[in-house]
Amino acid sequence: MANINTALLNDFIDESREHLDEMESLLLQLGADLSNLDILNDIFRTMHNVKGTSQLTGLDRISRLSHRLEDLLDLLRRGEKETTLDIVDMMISGRDRIVVLVDELEESQQELSTVDELINLLNILLEGDAADTLETEPAISSSAPLQEKISTDPTFTGSSVTNPVLATSTEYDEKNDEELFNIFSDHLKEQFSLLCIASLQFKQDSVNDEHLLECSDAVQRIKSSVNYMGYDEVLDFLDDWSEKLDDAQESLFRGEGVPAELIDENIDYMISTFPQLEEVRQAYIEDLEDSTEQNNDISTAVMDIFNQEETVEEGSEINLALLDNFINESSENLDEMSALLLQLDDGIGNIDLLNRIFRIIHNIQGAAQLTGLAQLSLLTQRIEDLLDLLRSGQVLLDKSIVELLYAGFYQITLMINELQESQQEVSPAEELVAELVFLIDRTSSMAQEATDTEETLKQTLSSTPSQMDLDDENDHELFSIFIEHLQEQYTELTTCYAGLMGVSDEEEKLVDCLDIINRLYSSANYMGYIELAHFYEEWSDALAKATLNIVQGEEPSLDFMNAYLETLTRAFPQLKNTRATPAISKQTQQTEQTETIIEKANTVNSAISILPHKNQDDSSSKALADGLRIRLSNSLDSSLQTVSSSEYDTLNEVFDVLVSSESEKAPMTAKEEDPAVIKQQKQESNTADETAARPRETSKKKLRKSVRIDADKIDTLMNQVGELVVDRSYFFQLFNEMRDIQQHFKDTVGVDQKEVKLIRSFSYRLGEAIAALGRTSNELQEGVMKMRMLPVSHLFNRYPRLVHDLTSNIDKEVNLILRGEETELDRMIVEEISDPLIHIIRNAIDHGIENIEERTANDKSEKGQLILEAYQESNHIVIQVTDDGRGLNPDKIKQKAVSKGLYSDEEIERLSDREVLNLILMPGFSTADKITATSGRGVGMDVVKRNIETLNGTLDIDSRLGKGTQIRLKIPLTLAIIHALMIRVGKDIMTIPLTNVDETLRISDEDTSMVEGVEVIYLRGVALPVFRLSKLFKVTSDNDSDKSFVVIVNTDGQRIGFMVDELLGQEEVVIKPLEDYVQEKSGFSGATIVGDGRISLIIDVYELVKMTSDLQIRRNREQAGIMKLANSTLSSSSGEMSDRLH
């Protein structure tokens, strides 16, 4: 968790969001077209990207989850598993979890949600599959009896650690030389006993790094002997095991828990395979029981700690009487400690501070023990140990240790808080304790060992075994295998060593070396070369120390490696041939690496070619190849660190090819193909630098070049451009004035024709310049606007998932069709209409589209159709949602409207069909009980409508009963600039958004008549209320003629006329916000600056209409003197109004 690379995190979040979005749509496509390999490949690619970046960023959970998903995808891709809807759902939920994790990362820089249960599910899926595949595969010679065993083997079903290819040892017995087998089983027992110890330690609930290391060592050793014996199935299983152990080690290192059954389960398998081992385990269990009783050391000092812990736990009940005291006391202590830790952070190395912290921890520890708090006292004890080391200077205080102290501090605080709440120790402290123990152990052993490393080395070197002694004693055939193995390992070792000198990440290399030497050790052990084994042992010890040194951040001397290598070469002259490799100078390193790659590939080859002879079991040979591949890619990974990562990818692909060819049942073809592959590898390595420099061609597809810009910056730029537009119109106005002056000079002043010509030519050129400015500013404006534009696909791509989720549990099938996804829309608008669209789509599916039964009954296709469409219409974007469902029933709506008392019977009859449909947009209509199942739309449709209107957009409904419904949203391209009608009222210029304007009229006074204090005009037989804006805004009108202009506006389905003094024309205006306390309830939505710098207020038609009707109601109330309850909603008030008008 602490390993998250925060520098990369933001990039990771952005990038993976894109991948995840893509993945979602791909998964949904896959759901519709299960057998499409292309889609699978694309999903695999995106998943791989997510995995890669998450690993790079150090996000453990995401990478683990995506890794498993990738495995699953790989199986699907190779056709080893059939893609089913369940699997797609599984992957969708996996993807969702990653999304959740990414969200969490964005918020808190931490992965909070767990992934384990999903991973377990995936594991079951994956391994169940492995068994399936095996069972269905045709039996090949000896594997036939084996398979029977598998299918009857009860242990492996449903378990997370499984190896389907388990065979009993009896089979092996027969196949192999008895003597050899005895040696093997002795060795096995020895190693197994180690494992048993470890397993028992695990059972005691405490896992630490050392145990895991021991285990994995033991497993490695067993592995090599098994390899020797040619038990491929077991080897496969062991491979798996050691991988798991490595994982566990890693997760432990990060401070996470390790499942205790990790080893146990595997041990069970081992026993079932080799029954001899059962006695060994029994012996150890007894042994352990004894020792626990006596509270003795079992084998290691570490065990001590765990025993101690156990006794403490057993022997202690929390003393509740003391608890309160303890909590209070330690809270005080902790407060002080927190202050001290902060200081420690600043002044690292202050002994005084350390002493004080030590004292506090000691206090807490004492009190905790007294109170009987086992966990807490254990934890504090460990911290105390660490502090002691710090005080004595054995451990240098650095940031990481301060972090650890902090972690300890938080843990203690947490535990005390829990105690306060529940009187119990809830949170386990093991992780932290393990970490502390690890650190302390390492340090103390370091201190001792560092001194005598060199001495030991000298000794070992002098006691080098001579090969001569060994040669004769042994069976010749076995020996040649041994030598072959040795050569193989030696090559690997030298490569590793070579890599070691050049690479910064030495630790990894050393671990690799250690692995190899361990392998060599077991083979030597096997052959009975005791001296040689001893030599290896020394070597691995030396290496282990060096690794520790590096972990500690010291510069290790690696000369001993050379010495050991030389000794080995001396002992086995056969190695001389391969010895060429270690003499690597840094200049030639690159080519050397290439060679080793080839060698390794050869190794794979030979392994493959050997396998069919040994065992005909095809799947196991594949497994072995897999194992090799892992090893190979591991060492490649590190040896090629200097090489670009892209090349590594290509190499991976090469291996993919390798493995897939292996999985074909003719290994010989694989062999034939290999030289070509190697060639390719060689080329790749040689041209590594070029490859790195070249942009990756493979990822060119779909990759758009883009720059991430802060949205605010674009908004600022947009404002500036708006200014420019205003300035341009100012210039234009000046130009007009200029011409007026020109005319004036000519007509009134009577300036000479010549002079006038001068002016005319000037004004002409001015006009040209202004036109040019206009062009440029228009283009600029467009360009900036486009910067804010996103393709509608960004919006639309959210909905397939919605539809998928909505239909997954009901018996409806919906085919969602997206059209015009490339249409572009302002970023802001995309965000704003996302929710309204969800609403509309949900309505369409819930209420619009019928279920399958009903559809077939009505002669419709089973699958409902939902079309989501976007297109541009002049300066607007139209988004249409069309379904072929049952449509809206106008009669039912009317009925409902009457029953709700919104309209009288006569009124409702007068409404046009369109108006009736629009009734569902009324607020009252949706929140109350739904109409019926047949036409129950309008859930929250008023909200939708309002949302669209705030965007200066409009909403239309069209519906045919039984045929379907269409909802049409018309939204301006951008929020910042609108088309508007400029009008004049008195001295003021005002702006009405053109979206609200239906038409303009010129009327004379006779055309109006008064109805209950409201002026009304009759327009094409319909009465429209008309308001004088001058009255509404209390400005003096200068219109004294009997003709005036009326602008008919339309909002909320209501048409109202505004009487104005003058129409000034249409213009594009830039909306400027008004301070909210100025704007609120004023009837204006903003302002704009017109050409001459004057301010024009933009009328908020919706608000103004609402205000006027409210005002009207109040006046009526006052006039009639009736105290009627004011109905504040526009709908009802306008209803009343129209009532009166008629």
Next chain:
Amino acid sequence: MATTFELGRQEVDEDEGMMQFVGFGIGKESFGVNILSVQEIIRSTDVTPVPNSPSFIEGVINLRGDIIPVIDLRKRLKLFDPDKSQQSNWILIPGIGNRIVGFIVDNVSEVLKLTEDSIAPPPGIVIAGRENQYIQGVCEIGDQLLIILDFESVLFNEEYYALKDMDYEEINLIEEVSVG
């Protein structure tokens, strides 16, 4: 927002204990504000009235492309001057956080340097009501009294919030009354 002012107040010329104020007048009264709280002073331009806005809002002006509201300080401070024939000449624009507001005043005098000691707290009775909390202090210059204002409180005291919550109908009524 408060910090702007507090910072301004703290940035006193330490050596002399002097503070600088922009002096301005409305009618016969003289006022001062801390010079550090004033962003700019402009000649009054065309003010576009906003119908139905709070009564003390005179309207909006175009300040280099930004539309900012202006407040008639005379109305806001309830200084009813019969001699209002001379149209307001100056607009003081303080930098109040990110809200920019203009205050219309009659005239702007010179920059005044005052020692901190010479500023007396306002008389208790004056600031007894919450409304008058915008008076920071008073200072005697010659035979005149200089009232030192806190622009932030002028706009952002409770009164403003009360106004904000007021129904527009009431505003209309008030205006109708005042017009009628």
